[in-house]
Amino acid sequence: MIERTPLLNLATYTVMVLGALMVFVPLWLVYVGATLTVREINTPELHFLTGSHLIENLQAAWARGHLGGRLFNSLIMSLGVAFGKVAMSAITAFGLVYFRFPGRTLAFWLIFITLMLPLEVRIVPTYAVAANALWPFQSILDATGLSDLIKAASGLQIALEWNLLNSYTGLILPLIATATGTFLYRQFFLTVPDELLEAARMDGAGPFRFLVEFLMPLSRANMAALFTIMFLYAWNQYLWPLLATPDRAGFGTTAVVELKLLAPTVSTNGGGTPDWNVAMAGCLIVMLPPLLLVAFMQRYFVRGLIATEK
């Protein structure tokens, strides 16, 4: 029901304007901060008007934060997570919805459980696995006494190791393994009428063709939405990249983690005047790619959220 009375309109607009201000003012302050000099930003009063040193600050942030390489790392990681997530969600949901196999319910619940185990909860074991992806196998061998047996028989000590730290694989894989996308796809697949599958079968399409030529095009909007959400999720990751990229000099890290290092502390600028203006400029740079992505993708996934294709 839509009601239009002056009073309600006023209330609605008040809430909307307040909401917009709450979102916009901090962003504006970041932008203003990025345009000031070190001296200006360290004066006690809050600045609401822009200065004229934006370009210098951006250049300083870019150089000091190695943002070229860091942004590239972030981009690879975010794209990897987004693409990997979309592909894996579609395939797992396809398996769950369209195939009857033994252990299907078990598989469903195992996937479901991962919803309760976000990365932050399983960070220690995940780090252990990333440090040596074969560690679980090693511990199985050790626990069952197999490695001792082999050592006794052949004199060879089994030591499996596959280090994923400081690699894109290590950054990406732990973030892909969650159930959200699978369930999004599962819900969508369940709404696809059975007759569509039957008609496709009558026309001779096998399972793979049905996935590629029917489900993929029909779920374009879902795909765009999931891709965008996962890209943002991966781009904004802080804890995992912080742990998974100890080799700052070689592999480097992601842009969001590097941002922390731009923030002036005793360790980063040796106790000099805190140059928040450069940190703010770094923020602006790091915010830009996800902003562009949302601007570009929003017409696809807004359509996906509001319009039901009949």
Next chain:
Amino acid sequence: MAAVTLKRVKKNYGTTTVVHGVDLEIKAGEFVVILGPSGCGKSTLLRMIAGLEAITEGEISIGSKIVNTLEPRERGCAMVFQNYALYPHMTVAENIGYALKVAGLGKAERMARINAVAEILGLEEFLDRKPIQLSGGQRQRVAMGRAMIREPDVFLYDEPLSNLDARLRVAMRAEIRKLHQRLGTTSLFVTHDQIEAMTLADRIVVMNKGVIEQVGTPDEVYHRPASTYVASFVGSPGLNLLHVMVDRSASCIRFKDGQTLPFEHGQAVLVPDGPAIFGFRAEQAQLSEQIGLTLTPGFQEALGSTRLLHGTVANEEAVIAIPGNGPLDATTSMSVTIPASAMHFFDSTTGRRLG
């Protein structure tokens, strides 16, 4: 074109049996309609032939090969679905040509065949549209085109007309019939609408509760119903059915309220003495000055060319059809005569036809 043979075909869902051992032979090029109420197993039967449902027991063969374990695409069937099941993300041309694309035909040949089919169905100007932009009748045509283009051995129709409005249904019915005359493909058509069955079929298969009640031409099914079920399901209105006692020594049948109806020839002479169900068609009964059955009139329905007079005979409901459209003064009991040739008798316990 291919014959379709079903041998003792059964279908169970868990412990419930929905199709109880159906035997049926469909000749090559025949148009067979499976008629029955919803839930009688007719769609399940069709889907077993198509390969969309597994067969619990029995054997289905198309042409000379047994297809029990074949995938749908290997059976040479094409199906038209009740809600058309058009591919929403493809244009009309892509919808129609999809089977050919899967089969790996080149684009040029595909387009040639799509155009040929579109011409037959009058869809040329819609080839670039998406299904959502089409009307119900056009969607129906696209669904037909999708089935036709594969030049299948057997057409399977699963209540394809039930989503159309009444006028369009009549028109599409005629088109399906014309198409069958032109292509001569073996066709199986599932419906719950007895008029569709009567108008389309070479032979009708009447099903009830997973069992075939009768197989016959529309005339046979209408004029010699094999059971009270067929009798009441086919025809509008269905056959009048009244409980009677046959008394051969007195050459008459006795109704519950004591009135009698004499018979001389026709079916009744073959009927044994004792209780039976007596049936007659509404339009074969006539109002008469002579002594006949006494009908206590109830209400009337005017259908234009005829009017239906509902009433009771021996306290059981009966309908007779009176030609003409003049008002009928029906307040007192009337006498109704029925020609001996129009009398039907059924077993009072099994409901099967007697004689």
